Amino acid sequence: xxxxxxxxxxxxxxxxxxxxxxxxxxxxxxxxxxxxxxxxxxxxxxxxxxxxxxxxxxxxxxxxxxxxxxxxxxxxxxxxxxxxxxxxxxxxxxxxxxxxxxxxxxxxxxxxxxxxxxxxxxxxxxxxxxxxxxxxxxxxxxxxxxxxxxxxxxxxxxxxxxxxxxxxxxxxxxxxxxxxxxxxxxxxxxxxxxxxxxxxxxxxxxxxxxxxxxxxxxxxxxxxxxxxxxxxxxxxxxxxxxxxxxxxxxxxxxxxxxxxxxxxxxxxxxxxxxxxxxxxxxxxxxxxxxxxxxxxxxxxxxxxxxxxxxxxxxxx
Amino acid sequence: xxxxxxxxxxxxxxxxxxxxxxxxxxxxxxxxxxxxxxxxxxxxxxxxxxxxxxxxxxxxxxxxxxxxxxxxxxxxxxxxxxxxxxxxxxxxxxxxxxxxxxxxxxxxxxxxxxxxxxxxxxxxxxxxxxxxxxxxxxxxxxxxxxxxxxxxxxxxxxxxxxxxxxxxxxxxxxxxxxxxxxxxxxxxxxxxxxxxxxxxxxxxxxxxxxxxxxxxxxxxxxxxxxxxxxxxxxxxxxxxxxxxxxxxxxxxxxxxxxxxxxxxxxxxxxxxxxxxxxxxxxxxxxxxxxxxxxxxxx
Numbered sequence: 001x002x003x004x005x006x007x008x009x010x011x012x013x014x015x016x017x018x019x020x021x022x023x024x025x026x027x028x029x030x031x032x033x034x035x036x037x038x039x040x041x042x043x044x045x046x047x048x049x050x051x052x053x054x055x056x057x058x059x060x061x062x063x064x065x066x067x068x069x070x071x072x073x074x075x076x077x078x079x080x081x082x083x084x085x086x087x088x089x090x091x092x093x094x095x096x097x098x099x100x101x102x103x104x105x106x107x108x109x110x111x112x113x114x115x116x117x118x119x120x121x122x123x124x125x126x127x128x129x130x131x132x133x134x135x136x137x138x139x140x141x142x143x144x145x146x147x148x149x150x151x152x153x154x155x156x157x158x159x160x161x162x163x164x165x166x167x168x169x170x171x172x173x174x175x176x177x178x179x180x181x182x183x184x185x186x187x188x189x190x191x192x193x194x195x196x197x198x199x200x201x202x203x204x205x206x207x208x209x210x211x212x213x214x215x216x217x218x219x220x221x222x223x224x225x226x227x228x229x230x231x232x233x234x235x236x237x238x239x240x241x242x243x244x245x246x247x248x249x250x251x252x253x254x255x256x257x258x259x260x261x262x263x264x265x266x267x268x269x270x271x272x273x274x275x276x277x278x279x280x281x282x283x284x285x286x287x288x289x290x291x292x293x294x295x296x297x298x299x300x301x302x303x304x305x306x307x308x309x310x311x312x313x314x315x316x
Numbered sequence: 317x318x319x320x321x322x323x324x325x326x327x328x329x330x331x332x333x334x335x336x337x338x339x340x341x342x343x344x345x346x347x348x349x350x351x352x353x354x355x356x357x358x359x360x361x362x363x364x365x366x367x368x369x370x371x372x373x374x375x376x377x378x379x380x381x382x383x384x385x386x387x388x389x390x391x392x393x394x395x396x397x398x399x400x401x402x403x404x405x406x407x408x409x410x411x412x413x414x415x416x417x418x419x420x421x422x423x424x425x426x427x428x429x430x431x432x433x434x435x436x437x438x439x440x441x442x443x444x445x446x447x448x449x450x451x452x453x454x455x456x457x458x459x460x461x462x463x464x465x466x467x468x469x470x471x472x473x474x475x476x477x478x479x480x481x482x483x484x485x486x487x488x489x490x491x492x493x494x495x496x497x498x499x500x501x502x503x504x505x506x507x508x509x510x511x512x513x514x515x516x517x518x519x520x521x522x523x524x525x526x527x528x529x530x531x532x533x534x535x536x537x538x539x540x541x542x543x544x545x546x547x548x549x550x551x552x553x554x555x556x557x558x559x560x561x562x563x564x565x566x567x568x569x570x571x572x573x574x575x576x577x578x579x580x581x582x583x584x585x586x587x588x589x590x591x592x593x594x595x596x597x598x599x600x601x602x603x604x605x606x607x608x609x610x611x612x613x614x
Contacts, residue, residue, distance in 0.1 A: 008571040010579060012395075015559070016551050017386040023474050026384040026548075032478050040376030041355060041544070044383045048551045066354040067347055070361060071339045073332030074323045082323065091423060091535050092542055096413035099546070102405040110404060151317060155334040158345035165349070214557065218408050218550030222543050223354065225412070227339075229539035230329050230361050238326070 016048060027051040042066070049215045057169045058209055064165055065202050068158060069223035074231070077101040077221075081228035082235040086242040091232065098228030102221040108146045109220050112203045113213025115146060116175055130174075134181035138189060148179055148200015149186040154193055159201035166205050173208035256293070329361070340364040355379065362536040370486040371530050375540075377482050378523050381475045382541060384548045390414040394549035398556040399564045399575070407557075411549025415542040422541045425462040425524045426534025429492055436495070443491065447498025451506060461503050463496065463521025472516030479522040488529055496525040585612065 017026040024031045027047050034044060039053075042062045046054035054062070072078070081098035104111045115137070123133035141147060153159040163180070166172040179200050186194055206216040263271040277283040290298040319334075330339045337344045340360050347357055352366070355375040359367040367375070385391070394411035398404075417424070428450070436446035454461045466473045480497070483489045500521070504514040527537035556564075565575040572578060591599040603609055 007569070010572045010574055010576065012387045012392070013571070014386065014552065014555065016555055017384045017548070019386040019468065021469055021471050024385055026386075031381055031384055032474050035377045035380040035482075036478060039380055040353075040373075041379035041383065042353070042376075044380040045547055048384055048548055060351070063353040063355075064348040067352065067357045068337075068344055070354070070357050071330045071337055071344060073330050073337060074321055074325060074327065075332075076322065079322045082325070090416065091538050092413050092415045095539055095543055096409035099405045099409040099412060103403065152319075156336055156345075158337070161345055161349060212554070214404055214554045215550070217404055218554070219547065221405055221408060222546045222550065225543050225546065226358060226539065227330070227361060229543065230536070231327070233533070233535055233539075234327060234329055 045219065046210075049212075049219075050210050054209075057171060061166060061169055061171050061205065061209060065162065065205055066219070066223040068162065068198070069202060069220045071227040072224060075101075076106050077224050077228045078231035081225075081232040082239075085232035085235040086239065088236070088241045091229065094232035095225050095229045098225045098232075099221045101228075102217065102224075105145050107217070107220055107224065108199060109203050109206070109217040110213045112146045112148060112199055113207055113216055115141070116178060116204070116207065117213065120174060120178060130178045130181040131184070134178060134185040135188075137182060138185040142189075146199065147182055147186055148197060148203055149183050149190075149194050150197040150199075151192055151194050152197045153201075154195055159196045159198050162201040162205050163196070166208065171205070171208055175204040175207040179204035256295075358540060359531070362533070362540075363531050365531075367530070368488075370488050374483060374486050374488045374526055374530060377486075378479060378526055379540070379544045381479065382519060382523055382544050384551075385545065388545075389419045390542075390545055390549050391552045394553040395556045395560075396564075396574070398553040399560075399562060401557070401562045404550070404553060404557065407553035408546055408550045411553070412542050412546045415538075415545070420520060420538075420541055420545070421462065422520060422524050422527075422538030423534040425520045426528050426537055428462055429495055429525070429528060430534065433491055433495060443494040443498045444501075447495055447500075448502040450495075450499055451502040455503075455506060461499065463524065464500065464503055464517055465515040466518040469518075473518045473522070475519050476517045476522035479519070479526055480517070483526050483529060488526070490529050492525045492529040496521055 017024065019025065026034075026044070028051075029047060031044070034047070039047075040059070042059045043054060045062065046052060046058065077098040080101045081094045084094040084097040101107070102109075119133050119137045122128075122136075123130065126133075128136070138147065163172065163176055166176055179196070182200065183194075183196050202220060203216060206219065207213070211219065275286070277286050287298065290296055292299075328340075330337065332338070339347075339357070341364075342360055344357075347360065353372060353376065355372050356367060358375065359365055359371065390411040393414040394407045397407040397410040415422075432446050432450045435441070435449075436443065439446075441449070451461055480493065483493050496517070500517050507514055523541065524534075524537055527540060528534070532540065561569065561573070563575065564573045565577070566573055567576065
């Protein structure tokens with residue numbers, strides 16, 4: 001391609017939407033025509049993410065799932081939103097901050113969905129049924145927080161009701177079926193009682209509605225953000241604002257290096273310890289030593305083969 | 317898993333036990349089981365009440381209408397953020413956080429309506445009278461009247477008037493719509509007398525009015541608007557993640573990319589040599605004295 005002259009000028013290319021002076025069009029549908037004809041918010045979510053008009057029962061299911069994602073008590077998303085609000089920011093910052101709470105542990109819907117996709121693909125290639133592949137998945141992902149199975153919903157029926165609702169609407173598909181097997185396989189190996197949790201229930205039901213892992217992640221995070229925004233507003237209404245430098249951190253909550261005098265600048269060379277190591281043994285020793293200092297980041301060890309794909313999926 | 321509360325705070329919004337999650341007194345799972353919609357749940361969340369059917373329909377309409385707006389600052393932010401390949405929530409949050417004083421300033425419009433409604437009440441003025449007072453006060457002070465005009469839909473935002481009409485059709489119109497329409501009328505009357513082109517209501521003027529009429533506070537309304545658009549931002553970010561190239565600067569693409577070097581136009585200080593360390597103090601002192609740098613200070 002080379003020179004700029006030979007190439008088309010920059011345009012915002014999109015397969016999702018365009019707009020002109022008189023209209024806005026998503027996936028081919030005029031958005032005003034959609035709502036005038038009685039389509040609602042959840043319909044437009046399907047249209048935007050999946051380029052299709054959903055069945056009425058699918059819309060009902062999406063509403064059902066989003067209601068359950070709306071509120072999660074004083075969880076990380078609400079907490080981060082409240083913390084942001086304490087600085088007396090504008091609301092959009094608190095709302096956005098709550099979305100940033102979503103990662104590969106809290107609301108790990110992308111990781112979860114990709115994991116399921118990977119193992120379902122493997123089941124097909126290896127000719128295994130869901131039960132067999134679920135056992136492999138549980139074995140290979142021992143201790144993972146993204147199995148959709150945990151001790152969180154032992155007394156709360158909400159997660160199981162999701163599957164029951166999907167069944168009653170005839171919307172259960174391969175993902176819920178596979179997730180049910182993952183639950184059974186985990187229960188067989190777990191020393192503690194565990195059951196289907198909200199990650200597994202919402203995640204599998206969303207995937208069965210045709211949403212990709214990424215779509216699911218963002219839809220759940222946004223549904224939760226409405227609730228977190230209410231928390232930010234309440235923080236403004238009920239709690240004092242905090243200014244920079246206000247909060248104390250009592251010494252009893254400190255376990256870093258003990259108090260020590262600052263060496264005179266002229267004596268820097270006597271005190272300064274260079275970080276460079278010359279042998280691998282020295283390097284290892286220094287690495288382990290550094291990892292003891294919490295907050296240095298050295299104790300976090302991950303493997304990112306391709307940084308463009310920040311989700312590691314075993315089994316793929 | 318450890319289940320101690322993250323924050324020890326009193327809250328009137330929700331509580332969560334091992335058995336259930338309760339929002340404003342309602343078990344969330346029961347709300348869903350009963351067949352309420354997500355829009356119903358937003359009334360419960362922000363207002364602590366189940367809405368009427370008409371109110372729920374209005375919110376469905378508004379959120380459906382507002383969700384997608386193709387290339388706006390928020391979608392552009394989400395796409396640009398995804399160009400660096402962070403995790404998806406960063407791009408979605410960036411899109412949401414793009415909303416501010418110019419792009420969808422929802423709360424500000426709501427505050428304005430509330431202020432002038434209160435004045436109308438205290439001063440015993442009609443909506444029509446107060447709409448004119450508001451317009452005159454804003455325009456005399458050289459301030460833009462919020463809720464009017466849209467930089468892309470120059471002939472009128474196609475979503476706005478239908479939103480006004482839908483409010484009336486569903487019977488969820490009230491003082492807010494009355495005042496908003498009075499503002500639009502007074503504003504355009506004044507522009508016409510000044511020989512200027514009329515400017516139609518935008519989605520802040522129409523959508524925010526509807527949300528206020530539905531009982532949402534200025535900030536709750538703002539939150540609903542920006543998060544609703546977040547779904548579109550997410551779609552645009554995912555499209556870039558799955559179908560676009562990271563960095564958006566590749567010269568192998570048929571089309572010049574957003575961050576192609578040719579897209580950069582520089583009209584700052586011309587290239588100049590870096591002074592040596594020996595020259596530095598004298599050079600720096602001279603720059604301070606000449607003061608030309610000040611015109612570039614940001």
